Amino acid sequence: MLYFNSKQIPELAGLNFRQRMAVVRAAADRLPAPTKLMLNIVKLLILSLMFLQIARAEGVLIFGYSALLLIIYPLITRPITFALCQERLAMVRRQLYPDVSE
Secondary structure, eight states, X not given: OOOSSGXXXXXXXTOOHHHHHHHHHHHHHTSOHHHHHHHHHHHHHHHHHHHHHHHHOOTXXXXXXXXXXXXXXXXXXXXXXXXXXXXXXXXXXXHHOTTSOO
């Protein structure tokens, strides 16, 4: 299942925003190298394509493409990151916050 918000992830229930992001970051750091590489390539492709559009745009379109980048980038990358880290979230949560109940 794809999650667009960390509040929706069952493994992170009961944590505040800062704690959820710490768990996601730690889980992302523990991804295998090929998975990290794939995730970073996807992020790079999104950024590259959008920056090319911004570079080719003229006038007000520059601001439109910039706003589109600010909206699209997290909408695409966050669910992918959450999905790739899903299996590690419970383990990392127990390591980082053993005293916080679910």
